[in-house]
Amino acid sequence: MKLHPLVRHLAGAAALMGALAAPQAQAQSVAVTSIVEHPALDAVKDGVREALTQAGYTEAKGLKWQFQTAQGNTAIAAQIARKYVGDKPDVIVAIATPSAQAVVAATKTIPVVYSAVTDPVAAQLVPGWGPSGTNVTGVSDALALDKQIDLIKKIVPNAKKVGMVYNPGEANSVVVVKQMRELLPKVGLSLIEATAARTVDVGAAARSLVGKVDVIYTNTDNNVVSAYESLVKVGDSAKIPLIASDTDSVKRGAVAALGVNYHDLGVQTGGLVVRILKGEKPGAIASETSAKQELYVNLSAAKKQGVTLSDAVVKSAAQVIQ
Template identity: 50%
Template sequence: MIEFNVKSVFFASVLAAILLGCNSGEPSPSSRSKNLQKFVAVTQIVEHPSLDATRQGIQDELAAAGLKAGETLKWEWESAQGNPSTAAQIANKFVGENPDVIVAIATPSAQASVAVARNIPVIFSAVTDPIGAKLVNNLEKPGGLVTGVTDLSPINKQLDLIQEITPTVKRLGVIYNSGEANSVSLVDLLKIEATKRGLTVVETTANRSSDVATSARSLVGKVEAIYIPTDNTIVSALESVVQVGFDNDIPVYAGDTDSVKRGAMAGLSFNYYDVGRQTGKLVLQVLNGENPGDIPVKSVEELQLLINQKSAKEMGIKIPEFVLKKSHSNY
């Protein structure tokens, strides 16, 4: 009889504790941590050094604020491998997962995300022309749930560099993907500014990475230099353009500095890791409760000049000493 009463008291105590826990309104420590963990989903149109550096900068900026991927932050990242249709699939997948913020790196991924993320903030990065890409209507007051960082290339300063190193160039070749809105905007701007300087821009397009080598070879005999804009398709196959430059003594200039490390002769642009860090700051603002539509679109001010002297020699060019003195790094 006593044994029965002891067991009854024990089970009653356990039941009471369970009921008390259920009615307290306080989640367990593990579930509380899980519920409060922020979720950032990152979509990137293709993998190449500039965009990868952007992504790393975002991740490091969040980590510096205490949001470490896999620990205090749920971080999901996917690449569309250069395919806009895949970018759309990724965007729809992320919307279904309902993250706190979607970060879209490069124009096609940003367009895909903004098109479907009606109630989820979207922060874009490395987008050349946010207005032309129809991501926002106003850079100062984006409105809605969208803002980000633009990487509009400093075309005038890049043309200055081309004319400083190769002053005899009159015909400048440019290879781009006509399906990328950012590239079309850049080439239009390039033609306007080049015309003012008496330069002729010779265009050729490649809408797939596998077409880049053929497009580069089509410029041989038509141009004295080649300029590669911040076009994701072309940059992903940069080495094939560089090889054409080597084989035909044609200097290859890049619209991004990471391409200089891969063989382009010279590049004046932003450090894309810094672009990522700046993007990460916007993500933190939104995670802390700010409305992205009230945050102005940011641009990058600081430029870096990189020179690849080995490539210059292979392309038959001697870099002037005054240009070398201005460069941040030589390869």
Template identity: 55%
Template sequence: MKYPCFFPKTLVLPALLSATLLGCGSNQELDEYGDPTATDVPYVAVTQIVEHPALDAVRDGLKDKLKEEGYEADSSLKWEWESAQGQAANAAQIAQKFVGDAPDLIVAIATPSAQAVVGSTDTIPVVFSAVTDPVGAELVPSLEASGGTVTGVSDLSPIDEHLALVADIVPDAKTVGVIYNAGESNSVSLLALLKTEAEAQGFTLQEATVSSSADVATAAKSLVGKVDVIYVPTDNTVVSALEAVIQVGNENKLPVFAGDTDSVERGAIATASFDYYEVGRQTGAMVVRILGGEKPGDIPVELANTVDLAINLKAAAAMGVTIPDAIQSSADQVFE
């Protein structure tokens, strides 16, 4: 039975009066009948810097893990998701909006979104995901439990394995072209690692920087004739426009390698990388712990814990490369 918010005093029983006052005099939201709606389900807000397969897989893994643990969107969980469409200004606006909405927890996927959220609140728990260098990005002081309101999952790429893979597949390669956005702190950290590993493995680097996805095709073309292979790190700006790099690779028989598995499926030759869906599930497990009462500051930052070898035979053929049988037989994922 639906009760209105006004009753003659002589007809109201004490219990009914109490219930009515709770529905009409509190700050609870009311449904179309004037009854209080359920407000005790957790509220998780998710912000993502841009939509591309790897980050979308993180989001999907997160959502599926939460559902598996009893937190289902639109029933036992209030779920809100926003994409910044690759724009730092949008990421800042989304972060401010979410902080104003006061969710129980904010999940920030990728470094720029995480920086925007952490810079906007020091009270709401924040779990980041797919962040290359959380210390360098100033999200946490160390990978140990920080005692603060922030923790998460890092996807620091195994750069040494990536360059070793280039050497195994293109043994004559001497110069590696790398395309990245210098405005992404995660990419700056990766470039520093890449320089160290390139020197150790005997490669020379040729850099091409971009500031937006619209610059990616031009940057890729600028490397033609100057490099033996192109390497695309887990740079959100570049990965969101990966097809432009693949086209340059195909047209010029210039091998393209990548830092993530989804990019291999999209047309890069190979990588040793994480399953980003599993990264999302790993992040979801951390969110569940916090929703269950643990403090984010008591949880150390975790590293993505699964690395798979992925190859794309069709892409290799299009770029004039033959992947050795030994690598084919040891690959965890083969795209044809």
């Protein structure tokens, strides 16, 4: 049966209007990269995904999501960054400093949202903490180091020498070590450093501190966090308490950590991604930090590493691992 031309015209117009009214979700794509996979960074990734889902951005509705890890290798991080730039997603999410540096170096046009970067200014991701005026914004996991030092003194009151294992090639770790060198002597403590440029070096670096330090403090260094069990082995056998700034490390054998909740950090990061997908410019959005910090303690680790946690410390913990 032939349709009257007017009917065909109206039907075509209706179809066009329907297409225009339909959400253009299929055009939206988010590419996520992380320097390495470990519990804290995985929690960030999952938090980003959760924030997108809560805002209605799902693969079922046309969102294209991709994730790649650099397996701790900065050369691979650069390769992933170049691939993503070629893919031209709507937003690239870069988790941890090395991945963020690789992505920011690779594009000046595609919106970039960094996450779990301790000092984005020192890492040269943004010129300052305010709106960048560039294609970059994000969420830092920076911690107030005076509170970290207070925790060290609460856990090991008689400590004089604090050991740190870190990767000298990771900008966020270098910043923290520099600040600790300045802050510790002000409260009668000194810093003993041991470098681990690769994850396989972490155990040996920790062993080099045995007999030289009273406590080992670790920041959110990705090499160290990835190989935390090798640090725990040394802490347990040498009776050296381990204090971390990554709360997931407490479940893996640190005595205590005062840190951000990385899942919440991911949700916060995802909130920025949603704002950009809805049309905001990344350069108009100031970098953020997490205001929420939680204390985790591990009673079993404390016993193995030769310290007794005070009732006040245990009661103030958000999570106590037996």
